[in-house]
Amino acid sequence: MKKLTLICFALLGPYIIDAQTHSHAGTSALVYPDIPGYKTLKTDFHIHSVFSDGNVWPTIRVQEALRENLDAISLTEHLEYQPHKEDIPHPDRNRAYHLAMAEAKEHDLLIVPGSEITRSEPVGHSNAVFISDANKLLHDKPENAFEAANEQKAFVFWNHPAWHRQSPTGNPILSDFQKERIKNGELHGIEVINSVDYAEESLALALEQNLTIMGTSDVHGLIDWDYTEHGKHRPITLVFGKEKSLASIREALFAGRTVAVYNSLMVGRPEYLKPLLKSCMKINSAAYLKDTQVLSVEIENVSSSDLIFENAMSFNFYSNAPIFTIGAGQKKVLQIKTLELLNNATLKLKALGAYTAPKEHPVIEWSVAIEKD
Ligand SMILES: [Zn+2]
Ligand SMILES: [Zn+2]
Numbered sequence: 001m002k003k004l005t006l007i008c009f010a011l012l013g014p015y016i017i018d019a020q021t022h023s024h025a026g027t028s029a030l031v032y033p034d035i036p037g038y039k040t041l042k043t044d045f046h047i048h049s050v051f052s053d054g055n056v057w058p059t060i061r062v063q064e065a066l067r068e069n070l071d072a073i074s075l076t077e078h079l080e081y082q083p084h085k086e087d088i089p090h091p092d093r094n095r096a097y098h099l100a101m102a103e104a105k106e107h108d109l110l111i112v113p114g115s116e117i118t119r120s121e122p123v124g125h126s127n128a129v130f131i132s133d134a135n136k137l138l139h140d141k142p143e144n145a146f147e148a149a150n151e152q153k154a155f156v157f158w159n160h161p162a163w164h165r166q167s168p169t170g171n172p173i174l175s176d177f178q179k180e181r182i183k184n185g186e187l188h189g190i191e192v193i194n195s196v197d198y199a200e201e202s203l204a205l206a207l208e209q210n211l212t213i214m215g216t217s218d219v220h221g222l223i224d225w226d227y228t229e230h231g232k233h234r235p236i237t238l239v240f241g242k243e244k245s246l247a248s249i250r251e252a253l254f255a256g257r258t259v260a261v262y263n264s265l266m267v268g269r270p271e272y273l274k275p276l277l278k279s280c281m282k283i284n285s286a287a288y289l290k291d292t293q294v295l296s297v298e299i300e301n302v303s304s305s306d307l308i309f310e311n312a313m314s315f316n317f318y319s320n321a322p323i324f325t326i327g328a329g330q331k332k333v334l335q336i337k338t339l340e341l342l343n344n345a346t347l348k349l350k351a352l353g354a355y356t357a358p359k360e361h362p363v364i365e366w367s368v369a370i371e372k373d
Contacts, residue, residue, distance in 0.1 A: 028228050029069035030236065030304045031329075035275040038240035038257065041071040041249060045114060045129050045237065046159060046191070046216030050084050051096035052077035052116070054220045058096045062103040062111070064223040068233060072249055074114035075100050076127045079137055079145070081118050093134035110246055116159065117145045121166040122175030125159040126187065127216075128152075130250050142177070146186045155253045156181075157189030157214050162199035171201045174209070182209055189214050189253065192267050193235045193260045195226075200358035203267055207357060212253055213237075213268055215260025233304060235262040240272055264306040264325075266354040270362055277351050277364045280307060284331065287371040288341060294318045295336045295345060297368060301326045309349040312363050315339070323352065343370055 032040045047061050048054030058075055065073045075096040097113045104111050114129035115137050123142045128149035131137065136152070139145045149156050161172030181187035192202045193215035206213050217234035219226060227234045240257040241248035252258070259268030259276055266273060280303035288295055301307050311322040318335035326332045338345060347366040356362050 033279040041239045043072040045074040046218045058099040059103040072110035074112040074129045076114040076116045078116045078118040128154040160194035212256045264353040270356040286368045297334045300331045308353040312348045312350040
């Protein structure tokens with residue numbers, strides 16, 4: 001049935017509906033609120049298609065991104081690993097990008113040109129995004145590939161640094177190669193979340209080396225089979241841009257304004273993660289239960305992440321456990337024993353699903369105006 005609808009859409013779409021109303025967004029659409037001063041843009045900058053070792057045509061990647069309501073994606077084909085090249089010869093390494101661009105052109109999805117520079121350890125894999133020509137990144141020596149990417153003013157990040165195939169301990173090893181690239185200003189970010197894996201050690205490296213925090217799907221099969229079918233969303237990087245444009249995203253990546261998100265897991269620097277969490281939860285109402293000093297507060301999670309909180313106030317809860325989850329898009333009532341009648345209160349919660357550093361959770365505060373009866 002789903003397939004049939006899609007076919008009808010493809011055949012009739014261009015004739016019966018215009019570009020404005022033509023939307024692929026389904027029930028799996030991701031939603032995150034803006035933060036003060038910035039637009040919150042949902043991105044996935046690590047994706048494969050048949051133009052390297054992925055299993056689908058680039059157009060499918062665009063349609064998947066539209067279904068999840070992403071703002072920007074990059075198809076980052078392995079430059080040096082081309083298992084399908086006998087069946088799909090493509091002398092121009094920008095081909096996947098051009099096919100994705102053609103598919104996305106009537107939609108509000110930004111396509112960022114990118115490539116994966118692929119070597120065994122200690123060099124490992126890195127993505128160069130915002131490149132101008134992937135062909136020019138083909139070099140025998142990896143340092144020359146990095147140099148070429150940087151000549152194109154690319155944003156370059158270290159992929160899956162903790163991948164057990166390249167580091168059997170499952171911990172990232174910062175090699176002399178990467179140290180040199182960081183010193184030269186040629187490596188700008190690091191994946192702390194790659195597919196279903198989160199490495200706290202990679203977060204530690206991001207903070208220590210001042211690298212931008214990234215989360216990506218690195219999808220090779222279907223998003224539907226890998227994530228949606230399991231009730232999950234793909235990992236994404238929330239980028240805080242001045243506006244929704246390629247230039248703004250690039251500027252924000254270089255400035256480190258990101259939070260990596262994988263469902264209820266959120267990882268980022270406190271200056272972006274804290275305002276994000278604060279915006280994700282709205283206070284709908286607050287009033288005392290009649291003839292008591294028990295304050296009843298209705299909260300609402302307006303994001304697509306389930307949020308896990310622990311009470312961080314000096315006041316105890318009346319009817320809730322000190323640790324609770326408020327599901328994506330859900331409302332919940334907290335009852336708080338303030339011991340006396342207050343005009344204003346500060347709701348203070350520790351976000352247990354969120355990390356600003358290894359083992360460190362941010363504490364978020366909301367001011368609550370209390371209604372009089
Ligand atoms: Zn890789
Ligand atoms: Zn990859």
